Amino acid sequence: MTGSGAAFDPALQAQYDNPALVPEHPGIIAGWARDAAAYRERGGRLDVPYGASPRERYDRFGPDDAPVAIFIHGGYWQKLDKSFFSHCAAGLVAHGVAVAVVGYELCPKVTLRRIVQQIRSACRVLRPVLAFGHSAGGHLSAMLLAAGDVPAALPISGVFDVTPLRHTRIGDALALAEGEARALSPMFMPPPAGRLHAVVGGAESDAFRAQTRDLAARWSGTSEEWPGANHFTVLAPLADPDGRIVRQAVALTRGRPAGG
Numbered sequence: 091m092t093g094s095g096a097a098f099d100p101a102l103q104a105q106y107d108n109p110a111l112v113p114e115h116p117g118i119i120a121g122w123a124r125d126a127a128a129y130r131e132r133g134g135r136l137d138v139p140y141g142a143s144p145r146e147r148y149d150r151f152g153p154d155d156a157p158v159a160i161f162i163h164g165g166y167w168q169k170l171d172k173s174f175f176s177h178c179a180a181g182l183v184a185h186g187v188a189v190a191v192v193g194y195e196l197c198p199k200v201t202l203r204r205i206v207q208q209i210r211s212a213c214r215v216l217r218p219v220l221a222f223g224h225s226a227g228g229h230l231s232a233m234l235l236a237a238g239d240v241p242a243a244l245p246i247s248g249v250f251d252v253t254p255l256r257h258t259r260i261g262d263a264l265a266l267a268e269g270e271a272r273a274l275s276p277m278f279m280p281p282p283a284g285r286l287h288a289v290v291g292g293a294e295s296d297a298f299r300a301q302t303r304d305l306a307a308r309w310s311g312t313s314e315e316w317p318g319a320n321h322f323t324v325l326a327p328l329a330d331p332d333g334r335i336v337r338q339a340v341a342l343t344r345g346r347p348a349g350g
Contacts, residue, residue, distance in 0.1 A: 093262030094271075103258045105297035106249075108225070108321040118322040119174065125329065126176035134176070140215045145171065145193045146208055148216070151179040152188030157343055160218040160240070161191045164225025164247075167205055168197045168263045175224075180329040181336035187343050190216050194230075198263040202252070202274055206233050213239040219343045220244065224325055228288070232276035232305065235284045242285040242342040244335070247298055247321050250305040251277040254297065277305055286311030287338055287348035291319030312348055 092098050109115050130136065134151040149172055150158075159182055163175045172193040179189030194208045209230050213221075221231040221240045228248020235243035253271040255261035264271075272278050290302035292315040299315060306313035316324060327333035338348035 092257060092259065093265050094256040094267065096256040096261075096268075098259070099254075099257035102254050102297070103260070105295045106255060106258050106260055108295075108298075111295060112320045112322050115322050119170075122174045122177070122325070126174055126178075129177040129180055129329075140192075140212045141208060143195050143208075145195045146211070148172070148190040148192045148212060149176060150188060150190045151176070152183040153186065154188070156186055156188040157219045158188045158190055158216050159220040159222060159339065159343055160212065160216055160231075160234075161189055162209060162221065162223030162227030162230045163191070163193075164223065164227045165196070166260055166263075167202055167226045167229075178224075178325065178328040181327070181331045181333060182339055182343070184331035185336070185340045187220075187340065190218070192216075198265065202264050202266065203270070206230065206274065209234065210237060210239055220339060222246065222339060223248070225249065225321065229276065232286070232288075233274075235282045235286060236276050236279040238282065238284070240284060241345070242287075244287050244289065244339050244342060244348070245302075245305075246289045246335075247291060247294060247324050248288065248302065248305075249298075250301050251275045277301070277308065281309040285342055285347065287342065288313040289324065289335060290315055291321060291324040292317040293320040294324070295321075 136149045137147045172191045220242045221234045222244040223231040224246045228245030231243045231245045234240045288302045327335045
């Protein structure tokens with residue numbers, strides 16, 4: 091049994107255990123930390139509170155009078171923090187879009203439902219024109235779009251149906267009952283009015299690629315797979331002002347389809 095009380099499924103564990111699928115991930119994450127620290131050296135407003143708890147903080151980069159995009163980090167809602175991802179703002183900032191890299195409390199200290207509430211609180215403060223995020227942050231970006239808190243979302247390698255995680259060790263810290271897991275899954279929510287463009291790495295697991303395709307189909311959004319990118323390397327193009335994903339994000343901030 092898992093922490094959620096569901097039967098353990100080794101096949102699902104294999105599909106969703108990204109660290110096991112990418113053995114070189116520690117070096118990639120260490121690179122994120124270095125790149126993020128270097129980007130913060132350029133300036134920005136750091137650790138701005140949007141709530142009362144220690145992790146309810148954001149780092150804002152870019153002009154004060156610019157439209158704001160919100161970036162939400164991954165880590166299966168239970169690892170990492172915003173300090174690993176500052177450089178993910180670089181591409182959009184180069185195009186005159188401010189980026190707030192948002193932190194949140196982690197499971198099991200708080201519930202997944204509470205994390206969703208925290209990110210929605212950040213949106214009420216920041217009023218972003220776009221939510222983008224990676225992995226768990228992709229899920230949270232889609233939740234914001236579903237709630238009507240943002241007009242557009244660009245989730246990267248997101249988990250949009252969290253019910254399979256009940257059958258994995260990854261889900262132990264979430265401790266979700268089946269009904270709660272469905273209620274917190276964008277996949278089962280009505281199509282939102284805003285624009286969705288979802289991205290996933292072509293070298294990711296079948297489950298992750300299917301989740302991206304399925305959400306885009308259900309929500310009449312668009313999606314694409316990046317050949318050769320795994321769950322960790324898929325983030326790299328966000329720092330490139332001339333990169334495809336940055337052009338797509340800029341288009342979404344301006345009320346246009348992501349295009350190509």
